[in-house]
Amino acid sequence: MQKMLQIDKLKVIYRKNQKSFLAVDCVNLSLNKGEVLGIVGESGSGKSTLGLSIIRLLPPRAKIKNGDILFEGKSICEIKEAKFNKDYRGRKISYIPQNPQSSLNPVFTVGRQLKDIIKYRTDIKDIKKTAVEMLLKMGIADAETRMNEYPHQFSGGMKQRVLLAMAFVTNPTLLIADEPTTALDVTVEAQILSLLKDLIREYNSSIIYITHDLGVVSEIADRVAVFYAGRVVEVNDRDNIFKKPQHPYTEALIKCLPDDNKDKKLDVIPGDIPDLSELPSGCNFHPRCNYKEDKCSRKKPPLFDTDSGGKSACFFYKKVGEAL
């Protein structure tokens, strides 16, 4: 079956002071239509870089070293910049930013900014009506008056709703959500997530949901990819990931989640994430791993197919996850 998005051996490097940092290393991922892929990882594990390389907005010092991104069967890297800007960004691929507070231009009204998107990125004729309907759908009461207000008159959650409206109004095939709820407090986060779930059902868009919050992923994702130091360490369906993780890192992450037993101290993963310019030899995770053996520091584990239909980058994936 034709995959909607196929990321093939993608390798992105950052250059800084003559040193290069491997931000994304040999990532293979694919996404079907209507599927929600959650990408989980610590800060600096390359998940945002992956998102930015899909809409080709990597900062100038970052470069796709090799590999390819196929969107609807076409290589994104080969489309001309002007055409990509006109036909893909905002039309077929939308992006929801991390920090709603600063993501709207402070000098224009919210309505004007939403109407601009409708005007330049869709073929809808009745711009004003669509804008109002869109805001109402996002749960903004009194949309008609609030259209004429400025971003500083909106709360963070409201702004995120506006940004969701901007992302969905073009009916995109692919939506990249880069930690859209990280800057919001927990109650607002829950509201936005349930709104997002409704929207996904309605628009049938595929979504790459980037986050560091396993709770959010369990809420929204169909499939989960776990990132560690620029590599995918485990991919599987959501339920399998949480029931039986097959990579020591995923297992450790799940153990770190708070559970009902209040007296128990929270688990932590010992050590730090490695410096991307000086990655450890062999498996990136081996210095912090409970399962490590001699061969982990010598050989990089490939992605093994696991019994549950996922993939795991661990030599001992069969042993992992039993204890949980």
Add this chain to the structure above:
Amino acid sequence: MNKTNYFKHKIIRNFKHMKSDYRFYIAAVIILLFFTTAIFGPWISPHDPYKTDVRNRLQSPSLNHLAGTDNIGRDTLSRMIYAARPALYVAFGGLFISIFIGIILGTTAAYSGGIIDNIIIFLFDVIRAFPPIVLILVLVAIVGPSLQSLIIILGITIMPRYGRVVRAETLSVKEEEYVAVAKSMGASPVKIIIFHIIPNIFASVLVLAGMDVASMIMWEAGLSFLGLGVQPPKTSWGVMLQEGYQFIENAPMMLIAPSLAIVLTMMGFSLLAESLRNALNPKSKNEES
């Protein structure tokens, strides 16, 4: 509609702060006077500024000639009133040209970066490397003195100031998240500069321009005094000073009147700029509230 609304709010907010500032009132009165004089000069001047009357030359102030007459009997007050217009043209025309070019070059430099940035900065540096008076003298010598060439030359000479400020502000605004979002929605660079960058940097340009009005008026007077700006018999405060200083012992009003006009106008615009800077400065706002 929305844009004017936004500026209305902002102006009201700043105006509230300025209302408590006595400098603002003085400035407002002087500037209003300057504008009225410049616009309605031909209707309010008591005499024809070009009509000579040799029998009544070098007169002291009288009821008929409130500021006396000059060496060929022209009414000094009328000439002073007529001279407000070239001052206005030079101040605002020159500023408009420098802001316009400065914004185009500054945003282009900051937004594109790399070699284009270096070339434009080099251009700014070349212009700034000359002392302004030397550069203006050379350019006037090439183009020939007239009001129009003075406006254009001053505009170009002052431009790097704006270019640099615009470039610096653009560098910070272009890293804002709303610019990144606009990019992710597929906005073209021109659109990003016009809709997202320029409206957000305009406030600082405006403050700088407010401070420059006074110095532009001074430049006009100075260059006209040297014979490089407005040419006699056309009148300008600089031209009047130049004519007046030869008769300083017999008719001091010929010198005092235009000097007073220059001093007052410059003071007016400087006070306004000062008051504006105070109102727009968030630090001074916190101190008072």
